[in-house]
Amino acid sequence: MTLAGRFVRLEPLSLEHLPGLVAVGLDPELWRLIPTQITDAAGMRRYVESALADGEAGRAIPFATIEQATGTVVGSTRFGNLEPAHRRVEIGWTWIAAPWQRSAVNTEAKLLMLTHAFEKLAMNRVELKTDALNARSRAAIARIGATEEGTLRHHMVTESGRLRDTVYFSLLRDEWPEAKRRLTARLSK
Secondary structure (H helix, E strand, O other): OOOOOOEEEEEOOOHHHHHHHHHHOOOOOOOOOOOOOOHHHHHHHHHHOOOOHHOOOOOOOEEEEEEOOOOOOOOEEEEEEEEHOEEEEEEEEEEEEHHHHHHHHHHHHHHHHHHHHHHHOOOOEEEEEEEEHHHHHHHHHHHOOEEEEEEEEEEEOOOOEEEEEEEEEEHHHHHHHHHHHHHHHHOOO
16 A cells, blocks of 8 residues: 655555665664664665564554655655554654655655544554654654653663653544644645
8 A cells, every 4th residue: 555645655665665765764863762773774674674574464564755756765654553453553663864854744644644544444543652852753743733641661772772761642533633634734834
């Protein structure tokens, strides 16, 4: 399944995206607040292979994030922690290369994914989480209209050995219409 908008296209992730991901995704700053540290092409391959394995196991739906205007791979994202019985899914594992950050790319990607989650998959709840130190990510998630639910202290051990506190957010089905209106309005500016 491909999710496409005016600015971004989310294509099912494959090893064919690997060269594009390597070309834009080895900036150490991208991985500073993410548990996984990608420093070379082999690390990116392991990252993609892990995402694909989760997809094959039914735990995730990973995407390559493509800029529509140029066809350039600019990052990756996925649905994860799928819980169909509870009608719950997480949007995460999102990274976007620096030149495309703070652009319409992430806003539209979230709009496409949330629309799919609520309107196609009939989810009741979408979860998002981020490192407590990632103020930009926390602010972006709040701008979507998600509610901050709390912080899981020492939730993860990052590859660098740092104990990460993780902030959880959610968006519920009845909150979706207002969030959709907000995201759509931001894209029309």
